[in-house]
Amino acid sequence: MKNMLEQIKHTAVDALEHCSNLKFLEDLRVQYLGKKGELTQILKQMGKLSAEERPVIGQLANEVRAKIEEEISVRMKQLKEEKLQNQLQAEKIDVTMPGKKFDIGKKHPLTLVMDEIKEIFLGMGFDVVDGPEVELDYYNFEALNIPKDHPARDTQDTFYINDNVVLRTQTSPVQIRTMEQKKPPIRMISPGRVYRSDALDATHSPVFHQIEGLVVDKNVTMSDLKGTLEMFVKSLYGEDSVVRFRPHHFPFTEPSAEMDVMCFNCHGKGCRICKGEGWIEILGAGMVHPKVLQNCNIDPEEYSGFAFGMGLERVVMRRFAIDDIRMFFDNDMRFLNQF
Numbered sequence: 348m349k350n351m352l353e354q355i356k357h358t359a360v361d362a363l364e365h366c367s368n369l370k371f372l373e374d375l376r377v378q379y380l381g382k383k384g385e386l387t388q389i390l391k392q393m394g395k396l397s398a399e400e401r402p403v404i405g406q407l408a409n410e411v412r413a414k415i416e417e418e419i420s421v422r423m424k425q426l427k428e429e430k431l432q433n434q435l436q437a438e439k440i441d442v443t444m445p446g447k448k449f450d451i452g453k454k455h456p457l458t459l460v461m462d463e464i465k466e467i468f469l470g471m472g473f474d475v476v477d478g479p480e481v482e483l484d485y486y487n488f489e490a491l492n493i494p495k496d497h498p499a500r501d502t503q504d505t506f507y508i509n510d511n512v513v514l515r516t517q518t519s520p521v522q523i524r525t526m527e528q529k530k531p532p533i534r535m536i537s538p539g540r541v542y543r544s545d546a547l548d549a550t551h552s553p554v555f556h557q558i559e560g561l562v563v564d565k566n567v568t569m570s571d572l573k574g575t576l577e578m579f580v581k582s583l584y585g586e587d588s589v590v591r592f593r594p595h596h597f598p599f600t601e602p603s604a605e606m607d608v609m610c611f612n613c614h615g616k617g618c619r620i621c622k623g624e625g626w627i628e629i630l631g632a633g634m635v636h637p638k639v640l641q642n643c644n645i646d647p648e649e650y651s652g653f654a655f656g657m658g659l660e661r662v663v664m665r666r667f668a669i670d671d672i673r674m675f676f677d678n679d680m681r682f683l684n685q686f
């Protein structure tokens with residue numbers, strides 16, 4: 348029996364030394380140490396031994412088992428290390444290889460300038476509010492002092508959904524919604540899309556963008572309007588910009604005005620860009636009509652306000668010398684990639 352144990356030890360150690368992968372190692376462990384393994388088989392015969400032999404053989408069997416276990420764990424470590432090294436070798440990454448190129452999206456030119464305009468007004472303490480594009484006739488016209496038979500309706504070629512619902516023709520309805528929901532002081536701008544059934548050409552699009560502005564508080568005057576809008580223009584076009592206000596008419600403001608900026612190309616002399624005028628109109632504005640305040644349950648005896656509205660496309664076209672409004676909506680990458 349002693350010889351058999353020595354024999355097992357030698358063959359096991361020899362086999363383990365030559366074992367070349369973890370799977371075989373496990374097979375060997377089962378073969379020698381498993382329940383039905385060679386060593387276990389021998390130990391089962393211990394009962395046949397004499398009382399003197401038993402402890403001697405027992406001790407030897409334990410030594411053999413310990414030796415085989417030790418060899419297995421040493422070999423296991425080696426094989427695992429080898430496997431890791433092979434893997435590292437095989438999966439080597441060349442960090443100097445050039446990366447995959449992918450295109451990064453850009454902001455649309457309308458969004459770029461819209462963001463800039465929002466920043467300017469946020470800096471002056473205005474909130475930015477949103478309103479629906481499918482709007483009730485009441486908010487788009489009626490509450491803004493444009494009753495059903497008012498000629499102003501004709502100038503705003505309206506897309507009607509039904510008698511009471513329109514695609515908003517202006518961002519001014521957001522003024523009404525804001526005043527209905529909030530008590531003064533109010534200081535807000537509302538940018539967004541508006542719709543008019545204009546035929547598409549180089550300067551007209553049935554969908555375009557406006558930015559509405561509204562300030563309501565005690566003692567708001569025309570000079571607040573002028574100061575605010577002049578400061579806005581100087582932030583957008585530069586400190587040396589010159590503006591002028593011309594009397595105008597809007598149903599929802601009284602008095603009303605249009606604001607022009609002196610042409611930055613010819614400085615007032617008249618050129619192709621300003622169509623010989625020397626000035627470029629950029630927005631409509633005025634003091635909120637008392638009737639409009641009343642429609643929103645704001646007492647015109649206690650509060651006053653000013654409002655303004657400007658088209659975004661024209662501002663952006665001038666900024667980037669774009670001569671056709673359709674470019675904004677064609678999604679031609681050759682155009683969009685320039686911004």
Ligand code: DAH
Nearest residue numbers: 517519631632633654655656
């Ligand atoms: N809603 C006007 C338009 O579409 C622009 C406008 C003019 C808005 C004067 C205003 C304003 O708030 O006070 O032509």
